[in-house]
Amino acid sequence: MEPFQSQEEVEEEEMENGLEKWGFRENEDLNTASGFTIRQVINMVMENLDAGDERPTIPLGHGDPSAFPCFRTSPVAEDAIVEALRSANFNGYPPSAGIPPARRAIAEYLSRDLPYKLSPEDVYVTIGCTQAIEVALTVLARPGANVLLPRPGFPFYEARAAFSHLEVRHFDLLPEKGWEVDLDAVEALADENTVAMVIINPGNPCGSVFTYQHLKEVAETAKKLGILVIADEVYGHLTFGSNPFVPMGVFGSIVPVLTLGSISKRWMVPGWRLGWLVISDPNGILKKTKIVECIKVSRNISPEPATFIQGAVPHILEKTKEDFFMKIIKILRQASDICYERIKEIPCITCPHKPEGSMFVMVKLNLSLLEGINDDMDFCFKLAKEESVIILPGVAVGLKNWLRITFAIEPSSLEDAIGRIKSFCKRHGKRQ
Structure with a gap:
């Protein structure tokens, strides 16, 4: 069907192809x-x-x-998967938010780098980081809302935002400044309908690693604008330059943060599809605004990662050697x-x-x-x-x-x- 066809032309084409009797059509959205x-x-x-x-x-x-x-991934990770599978303890349906030992292990793993301790209740286990992106954007989508995305960035965000009818506005990353966020552009783009900004750190596609100071400025800008930060940290700890990895959750007391991550990259197992969405918000703002409740609802109507992989997570996170x-x-x-x-x-x-x-x-x-x-x-x-x-x-x-x-x-x-x-x-x- 051509976009410039008149209704009469569409109906004529459907009759020619014998389609007028069928009630289903492609989902153009x-x-x-x-x-x-x-x-x-x-x-x-x-x-x-x-x-x-x-x-x-x-x-x-x-x-x-x-x-x-x-x-190749760590033998510890491989053994953990085999042991979880053979135990027969992880053959049933998991809770929608994830099995409690996995949530607890992820909370403890991420808390190592934070000035406060995450609760297992802050953790939602997802099918890789991509499902975490889906959940984050879905719960923020409402009529007229917009989200600020980096350019260059990871195009799954644009695709998922469009599917959720969430308007996208792009801010530039500055190559001459090590691909830092153009914070002036962020302020210029935001309005009363802006709900969040996304940062990817360490950076895909740029290979950048943001400094503590720059991340703090991101947090302060987001607070000023009244928006939360979606921190995509799927490449967390994969750093080899002068800047160490600093999780955005460090600044959770300044601005609410949804931290997205997975074992895919650090453990070299993208096909295992085990990720997480974590609430880094010690002030409880996301709870007061019912974003947390929306996340729970979203997890209740979407699939979970394989239970035996969740069962292996505590051993993988706790026992992998440096x-x-x-x-x-x-x-x-x-x-x-x-x-x-x-x-x-x-x-x-x-x-x-x-x-x-x-x-x-x-x-x-x-x-x-x-x-x-x-x-x-x-x-x-x-x-x-x-x-x-x-x-x-x-x-x-x-x-x-x-x-x-x-x-x-x-x-x-x-x-x-x-x-x-x-x-x-x-x-x-x-x-x-």
């Missing part, structure tokens, strides 16, 4: 809300791969390092160094800020130095076809003619991939 997802764009890029290229395809587009042996985390950080630091230094060798690509956390770096394309490349999407399509390297065009995360590169792969494969990107850019470079 769903098609509109799905937007530009990372998975969708990566699939589009992969369609351009040359089946005749005998070299291995190198995936620098998706943040899933679990495919690489150097990023040497496992240090090994992962060491590999990520090495890979980020390779990525940053090798990109300097490519004239048409600029990295404005060395990544300090997560698994990504944003780099800018200089199309004036290239021939036959129209934009970032065209660059990624042709790179896939000619070099069997998959990277994400920046338009998918809100920045046209930028690229998001994932460096959470085997360092040797990363070296190979950047070498191929360099060859591609040289081949398409403008002749002097």
Whole structure:
């Protein structure tokens, strides 16, 4: 059905196709809300791969390092899953908020980094961080409401907000300031219908890690505007630069915070789909405004993570040794160094800020130095076809003619991939 068709044309088309007798139709809201997802764009890029290229395809587009042996999860986590499954104690339906031992363990795990102690009642176990995002945006959606999202950012927020009829307004992250939030823009965008702002720290897609001082300024700005902060910390503790990870919940006494996280990234198990939404609000503002009650209702009408994975969570969080985390950080630091230094060798690509956390770096394309490349999407399509390297065009995360590169792969494969990107850019470079 074309959007510009008249009602008469629509009815005529339906009669021709024999559709007039059926009462069901597509959900146009769903098609509109799905937007530009990372998975969708990566699939589009992969369609351009040359089946005749005998070299291995190198995936620098998706943040899933679990495919690489150097990023295998901790044996402690694997054993915890097996023990939980074999115990036969976790075969039934879990409570909608999560089984009590899992909620308690997550509260204790997160409280280690906070100036106050979280209660198990503050924790809602979710199917990965994506369901935590769904819950957070769903409970805040009301007629006329808007939410402030970072640009560049994680496009699932836009898709979910559209599905909930929640207006989106974008504030910029500033590459020249280490991808900090443009707080002046936040203040300019907000009005009486603004309900929340989202921050992602450590940053996806930028690889940034916010300082304590900047996060405090975010909290004070949000308090001034009367909005809460949704803190996406799925990459929490994956830092390898000068700034340590500081959870937004540290500032919960300044502004109410909904903290979103999971075991997916720190433990290298995105497919286990175990996350959480946590209320970091020692002043009880979210309870008084009935947001907490809305979260409970939302969890009552949505599915829960597999019970045996919840059953394994206490052992995973409490027993994983520090040497496992240090090994992962060491590999990520090495890979980020390779990525940053090798990109300097490519004239048409600029990295404005060395990544300090997560698994990504944003780099800018200089199309004036290239021939036959129209934009970032065209660059990624042709790179896939000619070099069997998959990277994400920046338009998918809100920045046209930028690229998001994932460096959470085997360092040797990363070296190979950047070498191929360099060859591609040289081949398409403008002749002097």
